[in-house]
Amino acid sequence: xxxxxxxxxxxxxxxxxxxxxxxxxxxxxxxxxxxxxxxxxxxxxxxxxxxxxxxxxxxxxxxxxxxxxxxxxxxxxxxxxxxxxxxxxxxxxxxxxxxxxxxxxxxxxxxxxxxxxxxxxxxxxxxxxxxxxxxxxxxxxxxxxxxxxxxxxxxxxxxxxxxxxxxxxxxxxxxxxxxxxxxxxxxxxxxx
Numbered sequence: 001x002x003x004x005x006x007x008x009x010x011x012x013x014x015x016x017x018x019x020x021x022x023x024x025x026x027x028x029x030x031x032x033x034x035x036x037x038x039x040x041x042x043x044x045x046x047x048x049x050x051x052x053x054x055x056x057x058x059x060x061x062x063x064x065x066x067x068x069x070x071x072x073x074x075x076x077x078x079x080x081x082x083x084x085x086x087x088x089x090x091x092x093x094x095x096x097x098x099x100x101x102x103x104x105x106x107x108x109x110x111x112x113x114x115x116x117x118x119x120x121x122x123x124x125x126x127x128x129x130x131x132x133x134x135x136x137x138x139x140x141x142x143x144x145x146x147x148x149x150x151x152x153x154x155x156x157x158x159x160x161x162x163x164x165x166x167x168x169x170x171x172x173x174x175x176x177x178x179x180x181x182x183x184x185x186x187x188x189x190x191x192x
Contacts, residue, residue, distance in 0.1 A: 004116035006077040006131045013114025015042060015073045015080065016151065018135065018144040019066065020107045022055070026065035029106045033087055034069055037108075041083040042071025048147035054175030056141065061103045066176075068111065068147035077110065077118050077131055084108040111135050111148055115158045134158060139167050142176050 004010070017037065021029040030050060038045040048068045055061045073080050091106045110133050118133040134157060138144050145168040148155065155164050 003119045006118050006120045009076050012072050012074045016070045016112040018109040018111045020064045022062045022064040023103045023105045033106050036087045045071035048150045052177045053143035066143045070151045077113050109135050142171050
């Protein structure tokens with residue numbers, strides 16, 4: 001498959017971002033990040049429901065709040081990455097002080113960029129100098145897939161052509177709950 005350039009402006013493209021937080025007021029962090037995305041990065045932005053999710057990679061940390069947003073972006077993939085990185089920093093995220101895949105105030109990932117495949121640079125090149133789109137672990141993470149599918153049930157993975165909903169159905173567990181499910185469990189005294 002041919003990859004797209006992260007430095008080329010392809011005109012307005014549909015973009016999906018994943019948002020996550022598990023330090024401080026995670027709901028407020030997600031909603032504030034979305035407002036900043038909506039006013040400064042994406043046009044016609046829309047936010048999914050918020051989900052409570054169990055940590056996946058580093059398990060000894062608080063549960064996450066996750067969501068996805070979609071919108072239209074005009075610019076390069078690197079410009080989009082720069083814009084969301086500024087929002088993260090503005091909300092207090094300092095990547096140099098974080099445990100890899102550990103707790104964070106806010107995390108915003110590019111999940112999908114106009115159906116393009118972007119594979120540029122290496123992680124060792126440093127933050128802002130490499131990109132993998134679709135996000136390299138998207139197909140293994142229900143906490144990203146479920147809100148993405150909520151916004152676009154027929155969206156397909158540009159690498160395989162398979163519906164993300166089909167990919168999600170093949171995954172099991174991973175502890176993802178809507179706020180309504182958590183309220184129900186707590187009100188009925190059941191354990192999650």
